[in-house]
Amino acid sequence: MAKSLRGQPSRNKILELATEEANDADIPTALGALDKAPRGNLSKIIESGDPSQPAFDGIIEKATRAESLSSEEFQYSPEDEEPNIVWWDSPEDPQNPMKWPFKKRWGTVILVSVLTFLTPLASSIFAPGVPEVMKTFHSTNDMLEGFMVSVYVLGFAFGPLIIAPLSEMYGRLPLYHICNMCFVIWTIAAATASNMSMFIVFRFLMGCFGGAPLVLGGGTIADLISCEQRGTAMVVWMMGPTIGPCVGPIIGGFLTQAKGWRWNFWFVAIIAGSCAVASFLLMSETSAQVILERKARRLREETGNIKLKSRLDSGLSPRDLFMFSIIRPTKMLTRSSICFAISLYCAITYSYLYIMFTTFTAVFQAQYHWHGGVAGLSFLGLGIGSLMGQIVFTKWGNKTAAKHLESGDFKPEHRLYIMAIGGFFLPVGLFWYGWSVQVQTHYMVPITGSGVMGFGLLMTFMPANTYLVDVFTIHAASAMAANTVLRSLCAALIPLSSKKMYAAMGYGWGNSLLGFVALLLVPIPFLFIKFGERIRARDTVKL
Incomplete structure (x- = not known):
């Protein structure tokens, strides 16, 4: 057979x-x-x-399933082997990424996490320096003032459409290397841009290539880490898109004041270049499909047996496989209710994060007269709240998953228990922040409210992404690409109207509107906890 x-x-x-x-x-x-x-x-x-x-x-x-492809799900017996099918040599085959040494597996996860931290950090690091950029390029356009920040995230929406299918064809490692180098190149280009048009185009291209770790990271974790430990790995990895954008403006505020806005990009380029070199030296291919295909190709050359092929061989030509794979994220997003609902939740909450990025500096300058590097400290609440969310998710989320794994009844919906509770913190934080800024209370009150927002963001964003990886396993990269596309489009476009919203409604009612929308999303994890298994059984998509 x-x-x-x-x-x-x-x-x-x-x-x-x-x-x-x-x-x-x-x-x-x-x-x-x-x-x-x-x-x-x-x-x-x-x-x-x-x-x-x-x-x-x-x-x-x-x-x-993804774990089965690399684990001990199957017991090997010599008499059962099909001679023309290439698979792992044994349950402990060192070529199997799941069986790599502990330091190599977790070292790869940490390096990918650093890359995933750096690229979102680059999206917001120069936010406090936006007024300086506007002066440099002699622009007074309010729309451009917000767009120059969010256009980077717009690149996240387009890069994954190509990166995800190419990674499933040629492996994750080449995509990491190519995208790392291109990211460094376009970051340097942005640092040396001579006009607004060049700057925006270079920022967009930075986002296109910088989105690679966001797309590939989930698949890399699925390649390397067993289900029992995946929660911890996801926490480490997701620190990038959640805490990175919050830390960026704090660094950028003081760096802009000391060296000028261009040094924000030189700083990112230096760190990204170092990470690119480290990835060349330390990273290896993790995709079981690609590793086995290379093994099959080598064995065909050595033995002359052209019938040998990987057990994961799709039978499609590279062209057909690309055309087949490039539409997979879109089909997941449009035909899978699970992928769409979870991605929509992430998209709206992520767009709120970028509304804060594009308005915090102006809000605290106008309401509290903060200027220079101090303005970057207005993002501190978001960062601390996000860090607290990381800690709570790591402890409670992993404890819940471990309990069900031990009892043998684990299912992906168990990842959503913490999301169901965390969803309430986001609207509370929005109401808190908006009305405290509106009435100009002590600055610590809105910063604390933004911390509650950051906590709620993490408590929804993290379990949602872990849930998608557990549900789609072997196609985790495409599921994360679908998620990234939708949330990046929302994060790039929705904040463009935030200044007009605040001008028309004020900070109190403007943030209350966002809070009411967030409240409408709260039932989503409850519905999947109750009906998710039934939906997964019915809601199948042929990819």
């Missing part, structure tokens, strides 16, 4: 995985195989291992 396993799991494991994989958008036929097979014959089909049975291939092939 072309797609048979080299070794077969137990009957219970097959049934368990086949049923469970109905949650994966790439596994639309898993339940169908079980449902269409005659009930009386199903056990015989599985237990006999007869590949001639029509239901067998569907059941066995779909009983593979």
Whole structure:
């Protein structure tokens, strides 16, 4: 059988995985195989291992998940091996990324996390210096004043459409290297821009290539880290898009005052260049699909057996695979209610973050007369609140997942318990911040309110992304690309109207409007906790 396993799991494991994989958008036929097979014959089909049975291939092939591809789900038996199928040599094969040494696996996660921290930091580091940029380029356009910050995030929306499918074709490592170098190049270009048009274009290109760690990071974690430890890895990784943008303006405020706005970009270029060199020296390919394909190619050359192929071979040509993969994020976003709802929640909350980025400096200058480097400190509440959210999610989220993993009843919806509670903090923080600024209370009151916002943002954003990785597993990169596209579009475009909103409604009612929208999103995790498993079984998408 072309797609048979080299070794077969137990009957219970097959049934368990086949049923469970109905949650994966790439596994639309898993339940169908079980449902269409005659009930009386199903056990015989599985237990006999007869590949001639029509239901067998569907059941066995779909009983593979990201963890299974790299773990000990299958027991190997020499007599069960298919000679033309290339797989791991043993459950402890050192080529298997899941079996790499602890330091190598977690070192890769940390390096990817640093890259993921740096690129969002670059999105906001020069926010306090925006007035200086406007003076340099002799512009008074309010729309451009906000757009020069958010255009970077607009690049995040377009880069993933190409980066994600290419990573699934050629591996994650080449994309990391190429995007790292291009990011450094365009950052230097932005630092030396001579007019507003050049500056905005270079900022956009920075975002296109800087979005690579955001797209690839989830897939890298799925490649390297088991489900039991994935929560911790996701916390480390997600510090980038959550805390990075909050730390950026604090650095940028003082750096702009000391060296001018261009040094914000030189600073990012220096750090990004160092990380690019480290990635060349320390990172290795983690995609099981690519590693096995290279192994199959090498064995074909060594043995002359042209029938050898990877067990994960899709059978598609590179061109067909690219066309097939490039539309996967869009299909996930438009045809999977889970992906769309979770991505929408992330998109709206992330756009609120960038509304704060584009208005904090002006708000605290106008209401509290903060100027220079001190204006960057207005972002401190967001940063501290985000850090507290990280700590709470790490402790409580992992504890909840570990409890269910130990009892054997874990499902992705268990990641959403903490999101259901955290969702209430975001609207509370918006009301708190908006009305305290409106009546000009002591500056610590709105900063504390922004801290509550940051805490709520983390408590919704983190479990939402972990949930997507657990649901879509082997296509985690595409799921994260879909999420990134939607939230980046919202974060780039929605803040453009924020100044007009505040001018028309004031800070109190303007932020209350945002808070009411956030309240409408609160039921989403509750609905998925209750109905998520049923939705995953029904809401399949053929990719």
